[in-house]
Amino acid sequence: AQSVSQHNHHVILSEAASLELGCNYSYGGTVNLFWYVQYPGQHLQLLLKYFSGDPLVKGIKGFEAEFIKSKFSFNLRKPSVQWSDTAEYFCAFLERALTFGSGTRLQVQP
Amino acid sequence: GAGVSQSPSNKVTEKGKDVELRCDPISGHTALYWYRQSLGQGLEFLIYFQGNSAPDKSGLPSDRFSAERTGGSVSTLTIQRTQQEDSAVYLCASSLLASRETQYFGPGTRLLVL
Numbered sequence: 001a002q003s004v005s006q007h008n009h010h011v012i013l014s015e016a017a018s019l020e021l022g023c024n025y026s027y028g029g030t031v032n033l034f035w036y037v038q039y040p041g042q043h044l045q046l047l048l049k050y051f052s053g054d055p056l057v058k059g060i061k062g063f064e065a066e067f068i069k070s071k072f073s074f075n076l077r078k079p080s081v082q083w084s085d086t087a088e089y090f091c092a093f094l095e096r097a098l099t100f101g102s103g104t105r106l107q108v109q110p
Numbered sequence: 111g112a113g114v115s116q117s118p119s120n121k122v123t124e125k126g127k128d129v130e131l132r133c134d135p136i137s138g139h140t141a142l143y144w145y146r147q148s149l150g151q152g153l154e155f156l157i158y159f160q161g162n163s164a165p166d167k168s169g170l171p172s173d174r175f176s177a178e179r180t181g182g183s184v185s186t187l188t189i190q191r192t193q194q195e196d197s198a199v200y201l202c203a204s205s206l207l208a209s210r211e212t213q214y215f216g217p218g219t220r221l222l223v224l
Contacts, residue, residue, distance in 0.1 A: 096168075
């Protein structure tokens, strides 16, 4: 079965710092990859998704992710984080349903 | 428009009791998913309904768990003889179709088994 690994469990950054959250997946076939975010007290919501085409995917709120097939990676990036980006971030792989990574808790300090 | 709704938002029950959790998907969405989120296990898939097809039950952790979807809309997740390890947030999601469609999540039901 496919698996998704997120290596950073808890990240603390100051505002305006750059962000990169790691995500690796194990599946070698056609990939459907997602990043979801869960703000404190809110629902899971989609940040961005990749199915095919341009490996650099733009999402909401200035987030982007790069699919690198040779590295089985789909890392999430943002050039300059804001306090409002404090949340938990989940990478996920879709086959019949979503398989999630363990999540990364991001804390942005003002 | 309305998003995915779930009820109750919180449920406290005693070990051994049965519980029912409800999910109202977004109108017109044919695919419905149940996941649970717990401290020890993270986010796990439980069961998936697509249209009138037989549900994919491969994620259900035991035969105490079951789910049904009536009329292709509302779904109920039932946990029989609850155990303390069933304590978690149970999330429902729906999508317009299955496969590659964005799943929209509800707020979840927080279940505590004493």
